[in-house]
Amino acid sequence: MTKLSKSNLETKTPKLDSIYTKYFDQELSNLIKRAKFKSDKCGIETMSKLTPEILKALANGEICAVRIKGFCDPSLAKRATDKIVQYGHFRNWKLNVKGAGEVRTDTDYGIGLPSPSDSPGPALDKKLDIYWKRAIPDIRKIRSMFSPDLSPFDRLRLELDEVWSGGAMLEEFPNGKKAFAGLVRLIRPETLYKGAAGKWGIAHVDDQSTGTKNFWSANIYLRTPREGGELNIWNIKMGEKSANNPLYHLICSRLAFNPEVQEVIHSRLFKPISVKPESGDLIILDVARPHAVAGFRKGLRIALQSFIRHGPSGELRLSS
Numbered sequence: 001m002t003k004l005s006k007s008n009l010e011t012k013t014p015k016l017d018s019i020y021t022k023y024f025d026q027e028l029s030n031l032i033k034r035a036k037f038k039s040d041k042c043g044i045e046t047m048s049k050l051t052p053e054i055l056k057a058l059a060n061g062e063i064c065a066v067r068i069k070g071f072c073d074p075s076l077a078k079r080a081t082d083k084i085v086q087y088g089h090f091r092n093w094k095l096n097v098k099g100a101g102e103v104r105t106d107t108d109y110g111i112g113l114p115s116p117s118d119s120p121g122p123a124l125d126k127k128l129d130i131y132w133k134r135a136i137p138d139i140r141k142i143r144s145m146f147s148p149d150l151s152p153f154d155r156l157r158l159e160l161d162e163v164w165s166g167g168a169m170l171e172e173f174p175n176g177k178k179a180f181a182g183l184v185r186l187i188r189p190e191t192l193y194k195g196a197a198g199k200w201g202i203a204h205v206d207d208q209s210t211g212t213k214n215f216w217s218a219n220i221y222l223r224t225p226r227e228g229g230e231l232n233i234w235n236i237k238m239g240e241k242s243a244n245n246p247l248y249h250l251i252c253s254r255l256a257f258n259p260e261v262q263e264v265i266h267s268r269l270f271k272p273i274s275v276k277p278e279s280g281d282l283i284i285l286d287v288a289r290p291h292a293v294a295g296f297r298k299g300l301r302i303a304l305q306s307f308i309r310h311g312p313s314g315e316l317r318l319s320s
């Protein structure tokens with residue numbers, strides 16, 4: 001066993017104070033150190049099928065997430081995953097962070113592309129062209145991985161349309177182009193961050209505009225590790241107070257994808273509520289609440305993912 005000397009202990013567990021001074025000025029540091037969240041005690045509901053009532057409860061902030069157990073038959077999930085892993089050219093999902101350029105996340109994606117998030121300009125235009133061109137062929141490619149069975153992602157689109165007043169559809173851009181939805185996301189032990197974010201996950205929200213209402217994410221889990229890989233959700237009381245909370249702003253920012261900043265975030269958050277997805281489960285969660293995928297040592301964690309926004313006429317709009 002290596003003996004830990006004081007100096008290598010220091011490099012392994014960077015002191016919080018030095019992280020504060022590295023990333024924030026004195027005033028912001030003090031605000032973050034004083035910031036507190038209240039839990040609203042909302043939970044994660046497990047159901048056997050999607051119902052209008054449970055989605056309304058999610059929309060009204062009465063629950064944090066809904067899990068549909070066995071939404072996809074586990075043996076179908078296994079068969080499709082074997083094909084997906086063989087076929088997919090997995091790449092790390094990178095984010096543009098102001099001042100730090102592209103930073104890696106803990107997640108790789110295979111079939112499909114996440115919608116580009118660059119600021120307006122020629123680089124974004126180029127990425128959007130590729131995204132639009134590939135959207136429908138990639139949706140069909142994923143469908144083919146489950147053939148001759150119904151893809152669970154297609155089933156999700158159908159069932160959301162059936163149960164939600166206002167219906168469900170693929171997100172459509174102002175130019176009439178359809179979005180891609182149902183991204184294959186893969187997390188491996190090797191891609192996890194070190195430190196708190198590797199243990200509890202990268203605490204984040206998925207929309208940088210703080211306090212967005214009714215912005216959900218759906219994940220259909222195809223393969224999950226035997227131990228670890230829980231979905232952690234912080235059931236913070238949402239509203240004006242949380243939207244103005246400097247810690248919430250930090251979690252919403254791209255800086256949250258910095259492993260050192262995660263040390264600060266985790267030191268300030270209370271214990272999350274947690275759910276361990278199993279192969280075949282569907283979870284729809286409110287992604288305005290901080291959430292994270294807990295680390296694991298062995299195995300793969302693969303899911304088909306889509307965001308769900310509420311459109312102007314009350315319809316659900318899906319895009320990855």
Ligand SMILES: O=C(O)CCC(=O)C(=O)O
Pocket residue numbers: 206217218219230231287291292293303305
């Ligand atoms: O994989 C999961 O359980 C949730 C991932 C996530 O952060 C999301 O869907 O927004």
Ligand SMILES: [Fe+2]
Pocket residue numbers: 204205206217287291
């Ligand atoms: Fe997320």
